[in-house]
């Protein structure tokens with residue numbers, strides 16, 4: 388809302404002629420919106436190629452300070468406007484939502500370019516979010532790849548017009564004046580893929596049904612030919628893994644007589660140690676016999 392001084396004079400309230408040049412009558416909403424729309428401070432961060440156009444928009448040729456946007460803040464706590472300028476990767480969406488939560492109300496989000504609006508050329512890519520609106524409430528979308536500085540300016544002016552239409556008397560327009568603190572947007576979790584905590588119930592249900600399907604598959608009888616191949620492979624593995632035969636006399640030499648030493652030595656390392664000791668004992672016996680003969 389650009390403040391039109393002529394309009395302010397045309398009021399239904401009677402103003403003495405001599406005071407017309409000194410008194411302006413307007414609504415609280417208009418005054419409030421006028422203050423907000425002309426001091427939108429964007430947060431200073433860029434994500435990809437679109438950020439270069441955003442920087443150009445701030446430079447002298449286009450100069451978005453003419454519209455009150457010039458104070459780009461390097462901290463979310465002093466910013467009103469988040470310009471998502473570039474490709475939003477699944478890794479980056481986590482800090483973006485965290486930064487958004489740190490911005491004070493009222494706050495706005497502008498999705499700049501095809502990537503931030505819907506994934507752009509990387510849509511459905513393994514590492515790219517298909518639109519910032521999946522995670523944050525976007526107020527204005529600016530199309531283009533990349534959008535020109537003029538397009539970004541147009542988007543910013545569209546945001547100003549949106550603010551003009553808000554009324555302080557309407558709770559839906561200004562929810563930040565509601566009762567109690569606003570709920571923060573759930574921060575996505577980056578695991579093997581990005582997980583939105585708001586969809587956790589659905590993800591859990593899908594995982595449970597998938598697990599049940601897997602269990603049903605596991606219990607199903609395999610075809611006869613597959614069973615034969617599997618049985619043959621198991622037998623060959625068992626033969627290959629069978630321990631080498633050890634002379635029982637040699638074992639008796641090393642181990643205390645009686646009992647079943649192999650069943651007691653469950654641990655595989657223990658079995659190996661005993662086998663090595665047995666071989667050593669056999670060699671020692673042979674050497675002793677050769678000495679006697681000699």
Ligand code: SF4
Pocket residue numbers: 435436437438472473474499500501502503507508531532533534
């Ligand atoms: S929309 Fe185009 S220019 Fe902007 S970040 Fe994506 S690929 Fe780059």
